[in-house]
Amino acid sequence: MNPELTEWTGPLGLPRFDLIRDADFAPAFDACLKLAEEAVEAIAANPEPPTFQNTVAALETAEEPLNRLCAVFYTLAGVDSNPAREDLQRQFAPRLAAHGARTSMDPRLFDRVEAIHQDRDELAPQDQRLTELTLRGLRRSGAGLTGAARARMAQVRERLAVLSTDFAQNVLADERDFTMAVPDDRLSGLPDWLLRAMRAAARERGLSGRIVTLNRSLIVPFLEYAEDRALRETAWRAWTARGDGSGAGGAKTDNRPIAAEILALRHERATLLGYADFASYKLEPEMAGNAGNVEALLKQVWTPAKARAEADAARFTQMLHADGVNGALEPWDWRFYAERRRKAEHEFDEAAVKPYLTLEAMIGAVFDTASRLFRLEFREFQAPLWSPEVRAWEITRDGRQMAVFLGDYFARPSKRSGAWCSSLQQQHRIGAGQRPIVVNVCNFTPPEAPGAPAYLSWDDAHTLFHEFGHALHHILSQVDWPSISGTSVARDFVELPSQLFEHWLEQPEVLDRHARHAETGAPMPAELRDRILAAGNADQGFATTEYLESALVDLAFHTGTPPADPMARQAEVLAELGAPAAIPMRHATPHFAHVFSGDGYSAGYYSYMWSEVMDADAFEAFLENGGAFDPATAARLEEWILSKGDSLPADELWLKFRERKPGVHALLKGRGLLTDVS
The missing domain is CATH 1.10.1370.40 (Neurolysin; domain 3)
Incomplete structure (x- = not known):
């Protein structure tokens, strides 16, 4: 085994990536997985009475070589994928899931941690918290299951690992394979800085001329500036077709059946553990607690956001018609007219910025x-x-x-x-x-x-x-x-x-x-800086609406019976909301990587807005106490938020910092939506 994969010898303890080859990973994985299994087995089979040190603390380091190997491999798989690494991902995913299931569903570990938990009051505070979280993790992983339910849970977890890997690789393939050449006679409206970026993108791929790729930093400004409506439509359709079977990869990269199977398996996983649905399972340990609380927050913001978006849509439709286009405002039109309005109303010019x-x-x-x-x-x-x-x-x-x-x-x-x-x-x-x-x-x-x-x-x-x-x-x-x-x-x-x-970033003294x-x-001239800041909320109706659509669809997917056809359920949710036709979801289901490339944000895409309620209120704390760089508030932020990790529950950490619960008012104010609330 290449020792550099687990015993890093680079500057300041970094891995020596120059000494690592793709061929090193498979044998290293075999060796590290074996070490991890042996270490966990030694803890589970320990004949000594369970103590915090020989069980809970021991589990914290039991898989260290495997963790270090995976840190290197999955970093490279995300930032520099290639066919060999994609194949290794497909090999590793089910084996890691199987190992995780064996460990987290081991009844011997469950019994040992439960015994320690019964005497947790004798532990130091962080040891007590770790014991509580370890026991909760074992319980939620299925360590209490027996017989057929236990075997099925292991199968479900292994299959989900395979599917989430496939989903992510399909999106990457569609993104990687698409390019759209833009001929010289169809460049109208594109600023010089964007033309340079399009040339650079072509050179990077060994092409001539100028191209648009599905890199967000390239395609979004193209949609904002390109006067050629047909090219905007082509680019937008390619961007939103990632993973739906109509993109560059065709049926090979169709994520729709994968999404359906993921949703069904998540629901089964939750019901095996006694939960009504996956949202109930997933939200139980979160600050929100349940789907009702999530929906209440999202709907509270949806009403003013939709009102702002509809007013903007009417304005942009007038601009579209004034340009001689008699049809409806389409999704590939929105950013173009929003940018034109921003430039007119705020004299905002990206080229000047x-x-x-x-x-x-x-x-x-x-x-x-x-x-x-x-x-x-x-x-x-x-x-x-x-x-x-x-x-x-x-x-x-x-x-x-x-x-x-x-x-x-x-x-x-x-x-x-x-x-x-x-x-x-x-x-x-x-x-x-x-x-x-x-x-x-x-x-x-x-x-x-x-x-x-x-x-x-x-x-x-x-x-x-x-x-x-x-x-x-x-x-x-x-x-x-x-x-x-x-x-x-x-x-x-x-x-x-x-x-x-x-x-x-938005503080004048930082920009100055x-x-x-x-x-x-x-x-930067003060008047230019002020125009940038004034234009910050120019298109918040769109930004808030497209985000909320994705968050509410995610929640609907995981609440109740999972849909057999996620695309049909997506359409139903948007229709129930009365979502503006020209504002699709920020992340349509076939490329909704937050939700389907792993469980991290599944039934949890709402969390950006839940956190935004707090971040808006937290920044208010600085402004109430001397300004953006108030040292006492910064020290309190570090003490109670940034340094504590999960050593205390999140709601306790928030109250220690802010001394009151957050409210949605600061969020609406920050997004410029307060005027739309009756």
């Missing part, structure tokens, strides 16, 4: 904000990583290492779409302790040429801040055990730090300090 929003400048803004709030210091260093584009920083505070941070910012055909934060290793205090290695992944448009600046859109800059907010949750973690560290919290709490951190022209170094 982008020179001030270079990636380098915005990384500086992110790091400076974190430094001012939490006294963090950043030192960039060189390391052999998976791509020369990936950058590494050591993060310290008062001379003490806090974390290693990796940033992989540019789109590649081999990288799955979207943006995310993950960790190669979690913070903990076992033995000598361990500091986190955190990874932020984005899909920004690369620079036109090596050494040239990379320009971000305003949305891209928000994404950069958002993902680093997740990173801060890892970086500032100060808990004893890895499984309650960092972002290992309730799903509807995990987006609080990320969405909260976005607020600092960091938004400087790529060529002249001049600061």
